[in-house]
Amino acid sequence: MRKTLRSDLETGSRRRDELLAAAEQLIVERGLSALTVDDVTGRAGVAKGTFYIYFSAKGELLAALRERYAAAICAEQERALAELPAEDHGGRLDRWVAEAIGAHLEHERLHDALFHHELPADAIKTGVTAANPQLDLLERILGAGAAAGAFALADVETATALLYGAMHAAVDLLLDRGQRPLDVDRVLSATQRFARGAVGADAAG
Incomplete structure (x- = not known):
């Protein structure tokens, strides 16, 4: 059980980092005003609902x-x-x-x-x-x-x-x-x- 829990935590941390990295790339390419949750999840290759597991809103993503x-x-x-x-x-x-x-x-x-x-x-x-x-x-x-x-x-x-x-x-x-x-x-x-x-x-x- 402990190994599974740690694996889940590591996966969660990696997924969050992937979302942040995707958002960084999009901001550099298009600017902040054009950034959308759909674009971030699309670039990260995850479902839109995954975004809200780690961030309650776009503003929280930007703070992170x-x-x-x-x-x-x-x-x-x-x-x-x-x-x-x-x-x-x-x-x-x-x-x-x-x-x-x-x-x-x-x-x-x-x-x-x-x-x-x-x-x-x-x-x-x-x-x-x-x-x-x-x-x-x-x-x-x-x-x-x-x-x-x-x-x-x-x-x-x-x-x-x-x-x-x-x-x-x-x-x-x-x-x-x-x-x-x-x-x-x-x-x-x-x-x-x-x-x-x-x-x-x-x-x-």
Whole structure:
């Protein structure tokens, strides 16, 4: 019985992931406004009723996609940070910025659809949208740097929120099609220098 239960759970998790992956593909191809439950289940190759086993409505699916997106980006950041020594606090901050900007540029259409458009009310009530592992990771980087004396920070929480916003501002700058194309490396380097200055890395060092 235990093996059967675990098998059912694994199948359920896989089916949910397939629905999420199908929705991601459709959003990238057609945009958020054109997304329908019928399209998602059709792309995933399942009956429409299967959708409602895992999501009560389209809004809940979109909230789960936000969580999935943030978790995937954070996992990439964690892997990149694992390549650096734990004591290289400035380097870890630089890497977080580079990975975040690079990921959002790479997944421009998906990021824009999920985070630059208001989700339906049924997406908000799930509570899923509150999760932000990227923000948590940045706060850990800043906290570790401050504790080690590498960053001159009196308020890690506020600095985290401000630098997270600065990273997104850099992404928006690069994606603004109304301006002349900007050099990604230049904007990235400027953002990293700004982040180091904001946490007092040079002053602490």
